[in-house]
Amino acid sequence: MIEVVLNDRLGKKVRVKCNEDDTIGDLKKLVAAQTGTRADKIRIQKWYTVFKDHITLKDYEIHDGMGLELYYN
Amino acid sequence: MANRTDPAAKSIHGTNPQNLVEKILRSKIYQNTYWKEQCFGLTAETLVDKAMELDHLGGTYGGSRKPTPFMCLILKMLQIQPDKEIVVEFIKNDEYKYVRVLGAFYMRLTGSVTDVYRYLEPLYNDYRKLRLKLSEGKFCLTHVDEVIDELLTKDYSCDIALPRVQKRWTLEACGLLEPRRSALEDDFEEEEEKEEEEQAMDSVEDDTHEKNYYRGRSPIRERDRDRRRDRQYRDRDYERDYGRGRERDRDRDRDRDRERDRDKDRDRDRDRERDRHRLRDDRDYGRERERERDREGRERERRDRERGRRRSRSRSRSRDRRDRDHEDGDHRKRRTRGSVSPRRRPEDDGSTRDEPKKKKEKKEKKSDGTDHPDPEIAEANRLRASLGLKPLK
Numbered sequence: 531m532i533e534v535v536l537n538d539r540l541g542k543k544v545r546v547k548c549n550e551d552d553t554i555g556d557l558k559k560l561v562a563a564q565t566g567t568r569a570d571k572i573r574i575q576k577w578y579t580v581f582k583d584h585i586t587l588k589d590y591e592i593h594d595g596m597g598l599e600l601y602y603n
Numbered sequence: 604m605a606n607r608t609d610p611a612a613k614s615i616h617g618t619n620p621q622n623l624v625e626k627i628l629r630s631k632i633y634q635n636t637y638w639k640e641q642c643f644g645l646t647a648e649t650l651v652d653k654a655m656e657l658d659h660l661g662g663t664y665g666g667s668r669k670p671t672p673f674m675c676l677i678l679k680m681l682q683i684q685p686d687k688e689i690v691v692e693f694i695k696n697d698e699y700k701y702v703r704v705l706g707a708f709y710m711r712l713t714g715s716v717t718d719v720y721r722y723l724e725p726l727y728n729d730y731r732k733l734r735l736k737l738s739e740g741k742f743c744l745t746h747v748d749e750v751i752d753e754l755l756t757k758d759y760s761c762d763i764a765l766p767r768v769q770k771r772w773t774l775e776a777c778g779l780l781e782p783r784r785s786a787l788e789d790d791f792e793e794e795e796e797k798e799e800e801e802q803a804m805d806s807v808e809d810d811t812h813e814k815n816y817y818r819g820r821s822p823i824r825e826r827d828r829d830r831r832r833d834r835q836y837r838d839r840d841y842e843r844d845y846g847r848g849r850e851r852d853r854d855r856d857r858d859r860d861r862e863r864d865r866d867k868d869r870d871r872d873r874d875r876e877r878d879r880h881r882l883r884d885d886r887d888y889g890r891e892r893e894r895e896r897d898r899e900g901r902e903r904e905r906r907d908r909e910r911g912r913r914r915s916r917s918r919s920r921s922r923d924r925r926d927r928d929h930e931d932g933d934h935r936k937r938r939t940r941g942s943v944s945p946r947r948r949p950e951d952d953g954s955t956r957d958e959p960k961k962k963k964e965k966k967e968k969k970s971d972g973t974d975h976p977d978p979e980i981a982e983a984n985r986l987r988a989s990l991g992l993k994p995l996k
């Protein structure tokens with residue numbers, strides 16, 4: 531179980547607990563549950579890499595405590 | 604200049620009509636090539652030509668959330684705000700199904716509640732196929748009536764948040780709308796008659812099958828089971844006199860309820876229960892009335908539980924056991940009134956009660972983590988379960 535921090539630089543900073551083998555799509559659903567936006571409106575990036583929905587966190591090498599950028603579609 | 608709303612346009616739902624599409628999506632559409640090339644300087648007439656060229660529905664697709672031409676035309680319609688007659692013409696036209704759906708979508712966004720129901724419900728009878736573009740970029744098959752159903756029941760479609768509409772039965776209660784007449788009503792009535800006949804046959808066998816009632820659970824259909832139970836607890840003479848009339852009332856109620864809330868099974872059943880209670884209240888049955896009401900309430904709980912997937916099984920099992928204990932006591936009281944059934948019931952329950960206990964233990968061990976000692980993790984697991992994800996490791 532890892533904890534990821536997502537920040538949209540406009541005031542929304544959420545800490546989400548998830549498994550390493552969860553996909554980005556699952557992570558988006560968890561973030562949506564916590565922030566109140568819709569899951570399909572959320573885009574998760576790291577600098578210019580937009581993370582795709584069907585790939586797991588483990589494959590993206592997202593570790594515990596890592597900070598990700600939260601953008602909106 | 605090209606993106607400003609027509610200055611003569613009225614405000615919709617208290618805001619600039621283009622604001623019905625949210626900001627990010629609107630910017631995406633303004634930057635889209637289809638919008639810039641094809642949608643420049645469109646009027647109501649030329650819009651019709653563009654609409655006829657449509658060949659798929661959809662919201663945004665792809666990694667960069669590209670909007671479909673359908674979305675661009677919706678925004679264009681919001682911008683120029685065609686008259687209601689033109690929109691109704693779009694909906695009534697039979698030849699071009701995408702023009703129809705475009706008109707229906709626009710009506711759903713901008714029309715008043717009664718207009719929405721009045722103009723969109725006839726489209727339920729249109730069964731033509733449509734091409735829908737998914738957010739991955741692939742196409743999938745849908746139908747006109749499915750799309751209309753989505754527009755009327757959900758509050759989000761094609762990446763646009765739809766304005767709220769009241770439920771149909773609220774409007775019927777206010778008298779603004781007539782009760783819905785389905786095109787399939789005649790077919791339903793035939794089915795109802797067939798069921799009534801079946802019930803008439805069953806009631807003769809009922810008295811000899813009291814035991815089966817207590818044992819049987821899943822094989823019997825819910826509605827039949829309830830009707831059979833009702834009949835057993837009533838006086839036999841009474842049933843002979845009033846049985847037929849009540850069935851007819853129930854059928855009528857059922858028809859009305861079915862047309863009212865297609866999606867809400869639970870509401871329908873509750874209505875039916877209420878009607879049955881009301882009818883029964885007309886006679887003096889005193890204690891039995893209360894007992895029946897409790898029993899019906901518990902039956903309803905049990906039925907809800909069987910249907911409800913979200914409630915944890917362990918909780919329901921204990922309640923189930925408690926119900927059965929109560930029922931046991933009640934049933935024993937009833938028996939002293941002089942009915943002839945043998946004392947098989949407690950034994951039956953004993954054997955069946957062991958199974959739920961075993962299942963309950965198994966269930967808790969196998970759980971989806973919602974009983975984790977750490978409350979934070981339990982909370983997180985509950986959320987994950989509701990989203991359909993596996994528990995945290």
